[in-house]
């Protein structure tokens with residue numbers, strides 16, 4: 573472990589660190605370092621149980637490194653937890669119990685019981701707790717959100733080539749959960765029915781899945797998530813009264829197609845409105861929103877209850893996949 577050097581923060585006591593600097597955590601570290609460089613906080617360092625990872629990422633960001641997160645418990649006021657999902661509960665609870673503000677990556681935890689422990693720890697200490705449902709900060713989603721009225725029917729595809737990471741969880745908890753969060757956020761009604769099918773193809777967990785989610789207000793979402801594709805697709809299409817919406821997270825594109833006002837014939841009056849986006853890095857926007865919620869003492873934009881709700885639906889999808897598999901492949 574290197575010695576901690578003292579850097580002054582203009583926001584008193586806002587000292588940050590990142591726990592877990594693998595494929596995503598290294599980008600958290602870069603963003604915290606840049607934010608600190610701009611003078612808005614003090615970036616203390618990174619922690620990774622893999623010492624080489626910790627040392628490399630610390631070197632890139634000119635900060636200290638640690639291999640045991642417990643060493644940071646009394647040294648920081650805000651952390652990102654970007655370790656494998658199975659470790660979120662233990663690490664998040666320990667920091668929250670110390671009053672440290674936590675941005676925990678999605679999914680919030682493996683189980684609802686673990687999510688509840690994390691929520692309880694935050695409520696007891698009063699520390700801020702935010703969950704990293706990053707797609708809400710995608711510039712295309714940011715541009716689109718004010719245009720959303722009452723979506724009725726979604727077609728969603730999230731496909732990627734087989735990754736070398738996050739294989740501790742299936743494709744539903746790994747990536748479909750982004751869309752499960754997004755539809756609940758956009759529809760704002762309770763889920764009334766789940767149907768799902770899924771299959772392990774390369775790993776021993778579900779690698780490809782399709783879910784049909786129905787809401788009490790009648791909205792329906794059909795979501796396909798696969799991590800055994802040949803290309804990267806992150807597309808959502810949906811219909812709402814008088815408009816058709818396209819959202820492409822990968823290319824940061826959003827459009828709303830509707831009938832132009834006063835059109836004398838529908839084919840003549842179709843108006844495709846490509847939304848203007850503010851092309852900021854989604855992770856930068858997410859971390860800045862987390863730090864703002866601390867410095868301005870306000871509720872983080874993605875709460876632990878949002879994270880729990882997305883997890884609950886993801887687990888519901890997995891349960892239906894399991895039921896379906898038992899019917900199709902009876903023992």
Ligand SMILES: NC(=O)c1ccc[n+]([C@@H]2O[C@H](COP(=O)([O-])OP(=O)(O)OC[C@H]3O[C@@H](n4cnc5c(N)ncnc54)[C@H](O)[C@@H]3O)[C@@H](O)[C@H]2O)c1
Pocket residue numbers: 591592593594595596597619620621622625639641654655656657659677678679704705706707737738746
């Ligand atoms: N929001 C998103 O879009 C998004 C994208 C990718 C991953 N994630 C989430 O981020 C988390 C990490 O995913 P990843 O793909 O970066 O995984 P990864 O395996 O690439 O990195 C995890 C890192 O954590 C370290 N680690 C493991 N246990 C640790 C411990 N107890 N203490 C300290 N370090 C520890 C590992 O050595 C590794 O370097 C997961 O929860 C995943 O679901 C979110």
